[in-house]
Amino acid sequence: MGGTLNSPLPIALYKTTAFIATASRMRVVDTLSGKVAATTSPHNAPDSDSEWASPGQASAPLLATSAGARIVIAPFVVKLTGTGTQASHVAVEVTATSADTRRVLWRVMLRPPEWNSAGALQATVVGADHGVAVIRVSTSDDDYSAAYGIDLNRPRQLWSVDKFEACAVTSEIVAGALLDGDEQRPAGFDLATGKRLWQGSVGTGVGVGSVGPGLLHVRGEDPDNAAPYHRLVDARTGRTLHTLPDDLGDSDTDCTYDGLSVLVCSYGMGGSRVAYGLDAADGKVLWHLPDKRADRIAPKVTTAWHGRVYGETAEGVIALDARTGKDLPSPGAAPLLVNESTGIGLGDSGLTAYPTSS
Known part of the structure; x- marks a missing residue:
């Protein structure tokens, strides 16, 4: 695989089926036999010419529920060819595939902000809760990022937030880092409306992960002294509930x-x-x-x-x-x-x- 496939794997597991994403398609593989049972491709041409593009351009699909059925959500960065006075541009095509029948159920198109010309784009499914999924669209250098909320029951875009690196979804909240140049702030937004509920203090290397219902692991570094911090935070309010040990490592520490x-x-x-x-x-x-x-x-x-x-x-x-x-x-x-x-x-x-x- 060219040495580009590393943890986290771009794979979602459902029972004994693996949904394996690349920049241009998603393969459905029976893990008992290793046979490819189906393939999902975007309707539009993938933006990447290589199936195994640079690491990070293919993120793990996400298992979710839509209209009472289990689905697998996978986003693809695609090229939309212009016609007439409409210029060609890059977009994100979000596909939903039945986890059981392996058929594509619906597609939703997302239009990235104007900064999408700043570099190669990557699209990531952050999470889903209460019928809403969050897609993060960012440049490969992570200098620019935007988040989109998608209604899974009536497939459509609900909201978008620019300059926000969405990282975790839990208890009807999407949390991540607000981006303002070199400054970052942990923040939480309402999953249904995209309205900001809270934001934390300025830091660097800010990252957020879900730790079960209603709880977040927020990590980063104090910009004044470069001291790393790890905290357990209330997802709804952003309030720090517990401070984790000082020697837990820097903001790059891997926590699962x-x-x-x-x-x-x-x-x-x-x-x-x-x-x-x-x-x-x-x-x-x-x-x-x-x-x-x-x-x-x-x-x-x-x-x-x-x-x-x-x-x-x-x-x-x-x-x-x-x-x-x-x-x-x-x-x-x-x-x-x-x-x-x-x-x-x-x-x-x-x-x-x-x-x-x-």
């Missing part, structure tokens, strides 16, 4: 919510790796590696899901109990993406799927 009750954060390289398990409700440290007294090292965490942490060390692949940090029997693989049926990782020959058990 396990979908139940634990936020797993890790950073570093080689023998200097650090991993934390934090209670998602109150931010308290549940476990921390390395632990010199117990002669335990920190793994390279690949993902966490439903009470289990997956990763790798020099000794091989590992699994940890998400709440205690204790070693579990080796799973035999370190998936980058996992659900109740399948784990997907990168092998020597490309994507590899493994059966999972609860």
Whole structure:
């Protein structure tokens, strides 16, 4: 795959089906056999000439619900050819595919702001809640970004917010970073209307992630002293509920919510790796590696899901109990993406799927 496919994988898992996105199409793959069951392509010509474009140009599709049915949302950056006095321009075509029948159900077109000529565009599905999905459209250097709300039940654009890097959706809120030159502010917007509900203080490297219903993990750096911060924030008000440990790393620290009750954060390289398990409700440290007294090292965490942490060390692949940090029997693989049926990782020959058990 040209070395361009890295975590996070541009894949959505639904039961034993993988929806794999590229810049120009989405393949529907049966993970039991590896066979391509269907392919979804944009109606208009993709803006990228290469299926596997630069990293980031293809984001993971999103599983959502529309009119009571499970759908898979995938956005594509496309070229619209001008006619007459209408100039050609780049747009984003959002497709919805039935997760069960694998047929395209509808398409919605988004028109990026005028800054779309500033560089190559990438489109990302941020999340969905209460029948509204959020699409982020940004330049490849992340200097420009806009967010769009789409009604999933009556497919149409509901609102747009420019100069906003949408990052997380939870409890009818979309949160992310407001962009003003070099300055960034964490902010939250109402999912139904696009109205701003709150904004935080100026920072750099601001990032936001969902930590279950109504809770956000906000990270960044203080511009005055470059000190990193990690906070658990109320999604509706932006109020800081808990401040996470000072030594959790900088704003690039990778944190993953396990979908139940634990936020797993890790950073570093080689023998200097650090991993934390934090209670998602109150931010308290549940476990921390390395632990010199117990002669335990920190793994390279690949993902966490439903009470289990997956990763790798020099000794091989590992699994940890998400709440205690204790070693579990080796799973035999370190998936980058996992659900109740399948784990997907990168092998020597490309994507590899493994059966999972609860």
